[in-house]
Amino acid sequence: MLAWKHFQLQPVKHQAKFFESNNNQDNRGRGHIVGPQSALTDFLAANNISAADIRRDAIARRRAAEAAEALGAAGTADDQLASEAAATAAVARAERATKAKNKKQEEILAKIRASKKSKRAAKKSKKPDSDDDDDDYDENEEAKRLFNEQYAPLPGQLEFCANEECKKRFTVTPYSVAGPEGGLLCARCGKELEAKDGPSKKRKRGRPSGSGAAGTAAKASRRRQVQSRMLDGISPIGARSLIDMCVDVLANNVQMADDLGDLPDAMIDKIGRNLSKRRQLKPSTLPLFTRYEADTVNIYDCSYLAAHDLISIFQKCPGLQHLRVKDAIFFNDEVMEYLIDRNLELETLSIHGANLISEDTWAKYLKTKGHALKSLKVYCTDRHFGDESLAYVRTYCKSLERLKVCNNQKVTSQGVKEVGYMTNLKHFGLHLYGNEVSSDVFVDLVTRLGNQLITLSLKDVHTLDNTVLDAIHHHCTSLLKLRIMGSEEVSDPGFVRLFSGWKNRPLDFLDFQKCRLSDSVNPRNNTNMKGLCSDGFVAMMENSRKFIKHVDVNSCRHIGKEALEKVFEEGIEYPDLKMVELSFIEAVDDYVVGLIFKACPKLKNLAVFGCFKVRDVRVPKGRILLGVPTAKGMVIEGDEP
Numbered sequence: 001m002l003a004w005k006h007f008q009l010q011p012v013k014h015q016a017k018f019f020e021s022n023n024n025q026d027n028r029g030r031g032h033i034v035g036p037q038s039a040l041t042d043f044l045a046a047n048n049i050s051a052a053d054i055r056r057d058a059i060a061r062r063r064a065a066e067a068a069e070a071l072g073a074a075g076t077a078d079d080q081l082a083s084e085a086a087a088t089a090a091v092a093r094a095e096r097a098t099k100a101k102n103k104k105q106e107e108i109l110a111k112i113r114a115s116k117k118s119k120r121a122a123k124k125s126k127k128p129d130s131d132d133d134d135d136d137y138d139e140n141e142e143a144k145r146l147f148n149e150q151y152a153p154l155p156g157q158l159e160f161c162a163n164e165e166c167k168k169r170f171t172v173t174p175y176s177v178a179g180p181e182g183g184l185l186c187a188r189c190g191k192e193l194e195a196k197d198g199p200s201k202k203r204k205r206g207r208p209s210g211s212g213a214a215g216t217a218a219k220a221s222r223r224r225q226v227q228s229r230m231l232d233g234i235s236p237i238g239a240r241s242l243i244d245m246c247v248d249v250l251a252n253n254v255q256m257a258d259d260l261g262d263l264p265d266a267m268i269d270k271i272g273r274n275l276s277k278r279r280q281l282k283p284s285t286l287p288l289f290t291r292y293e294a295d296t297v298n299i300y301d302c303s304y305l306a307a308h309d310l311i312s313i314f315q316k317c318p319g320l321q322h323l324r325v326k327d328a329i330f331f332n333d334e335v336m337e338y339l340i341d342r343n344l345e346l347e348t349l350s351i352h353g354a355n356l357i358s359e360d361t362w363a364k365y366l367k368t369k370g371h372a373l374k375s376l377k378v379y380c381t382d383r384h385f386g387d388e389s390l391a392y393v394r395t396y397c398k399s400l401e402r403l404k405v406c407n408n409q410k411v412t413s414q415g416v417k418e419v420g421y422m423t424n425l426k427h428f429g430l431h432l433y434g435n436e437v438s439s440d441v442f443v444d445l446v447t448r449l450g451n452q453l454i455t456l457s458l459k460d461v462h463t464l465d466n467t468v469l470d471a472i473h474h475h476c477t478s479l480l481k482l483r484i485m486g487s488e489e490v491s492d493p494g495f496v497r498l499f500s501g502w503k504n505r506p507l508d509f510l511d512f513q514k515c516r517l518s519d520s521v522n523p524r525n526n527t528n529m530k531g532l533c534s535d536g537f538v539a540m541m542e543n544s545r546k547f548i549k550h551v552d553v554n555s556c557r558h559i560g561k562e563a564l565e566k567v568f569e570e571g572i573e574y575p576d577l578k579m580v581e582l583s584f585i586e587a588v589d590d591y592v593v594g595l596i597f598k599a600c601p602k603l604k605n606l607a608v609f610g611c612f613k614v615r616d617v618r619v620p621k622g623r624i625l626l627g628v629p630t631a632k633g634m635v636i637e638g639d640e641p
Contacts, residue, residue: 299328302330325350350375463489507548606625
């Protein structure tokens with residue numbers, strides 16, 4: 001223990017003797033026989049510590065302790081002087097290090113200034129009247145900027161805070177903020193500087209954004225933003241419009257906006273969509289959209305709005321006629337009762353997620369205000385809008401032209417039968433959830449309303465079969481949009497009969513996604529031709545070639561390559577087709593995609609998610625190819641339409 005204490009207290013004393021001991025050991029003869037030694041003996045020998053040294057050190061420590069007891073207070077004063085001397089020495093070392101660093105920095109800055117000065121010599125000779133002081137100032141500023149960019153500390157290194165009042169030592173990270181006079185700031189000073197400058201002003205980091213990991217992350221972020229816009233249906237080709245940039249600036253500084261002024265409704269709607277996407281539609285920003293003269297209010301995210309916020313919409317907009325609210329989880333009986341009592345008669349009501357409105361309140365509203373409704377869309381209201389409410393719609397909403405009911409568990413066959421007696425209905429959409437409705441009910445509905453229907457959308461009606469397709473063929477003569485999604489009973493011959501010799505004008509919108517054989521054991525063995533297959537696809541495209549704008553056959557995996565090549569072969573053109581969805585169709589390959597681009601001159605988006613034969617396609621200018629199953633992901637070329 002004594003030897004170990006000696007080693008800890010005085011590690012420098014025997015450092016010179018260590019090399020002398022090694023020389024003495026080298027001079028010893030190699031014929032000596034040495035017996036086993038303990039670990040402590042080996043350690044002492046390795047560090048050249050002998051028993052005499054230990055004894056001398058012990059005597060010295062004892063005498064020092066006796067002298068310290070004798071001195072008493074004088075010893076305490078000496079310790080204070082020693083600590084002060086050590087602190088002074090540390091400060092002196094820090095000053096010397098700082099001076100050396102500044103000297104090196106000045107040398108580098110001098111080299112940078114000299115190189116910049118030589119490059120600007122020609123410009124100065126051409127402009128003899130230029131101000132030398134300004135040039136020197138510019139050179140100094142540019143030299144400092146280049147020095148800070150090129151010689152900034154790397155992440156993980158230690159650096160002193162550039163704030164003169166702080167000078168704290170900290171570890172550099174990729175997010176360390178650069179000080180206004182150069183250097184880097186610690187985390188606390190960086191936050192204070194950003195808070196002082198405001199949230200909208202972006203400070204430059206320690207290293208340039210175009211280099212290293214930070215530059216790679218910035219590029220990845222920009223790429224994700226472009227791909228997000230592509231998935232939203234916004235073409236990122238070329239420079240962004242001034243309107244889009246203004247909307248983004250407003251969204252970034254929405255807390256500073258007091259009023260939207262006299263902007264048109266389309267612009268206000270775009271701002272509302274942008275804020276909803278950012279989850280910034282809150283009670284503080286809601287007044288921007290509830291103007292006194294507004295007759296249309298679209299709120300695409302009501303998750304932050306309470307019942308009294310929704311009531312304020314009706315208080316501030318006395319002339320409101322069209323209301324659309326999404327995620328309206330707090331749109332409850334209290335809000336609906338207030339709407340009933342107000343002198344407001346809505347022509348359009350689209351409500352999503354309002355599952356706190358009871359069936360009785362729906363009945364009261366439809367009885368009181370239903371006569372003015374022309375469009376009613378109800379989404380995701382759980383079990384509080386069902387057959388009884390549809391019966392009230394039939395009885396009291398005589399002017400209703402558009403009805404859409406989606407994901408409401410209480411709608412059954414009886415409710416669909418009530419829809420068949422709405423004599424003015426032109427647009428009908430139904431998305432079943434959990435309940436099965438027989439095909440006979442839809443046949444009766446199409447028979448009664450088919451000659452006046454413009455839009456017919458039936459989602460997840462799994463029992464719908466060819467009898468409904470035959471009824472559409474015989475009774476629908478004004479359809480522009482047809483959607484049948486997720487049906488497992490329709491077959492390819494039924495689609496062929498539907499589009500062969502149909503008296504209806506060519507359709508604008510066709511959506512038959514997931515109409516396929518749902519056999520997970522043997523999905524390719526489709527002997528009964530369930531779903532939309534090759535012949536039905538060919539008949540569909542030939543019938544609607546002149547006016548078709550949107551085609552969605554997602555997951556109709558039994559469409560063959562021969563049918564695709566026949567539909568889009570050279571010489572055939574679809575003049576108005578803008579959107580094609582061919583995801584999860586195995587037959588789609590590079591050749592088919594090339595044919596589609598040639599046959600559709602106005603095509604904007606082509607989706608091929610899950611089409612693993614699409615590998616390397618040359619995308620024409622102004623087109624977007626979504627879902628390429630490679631590292632490219634989304635391909636876009638050119639900057640012209």
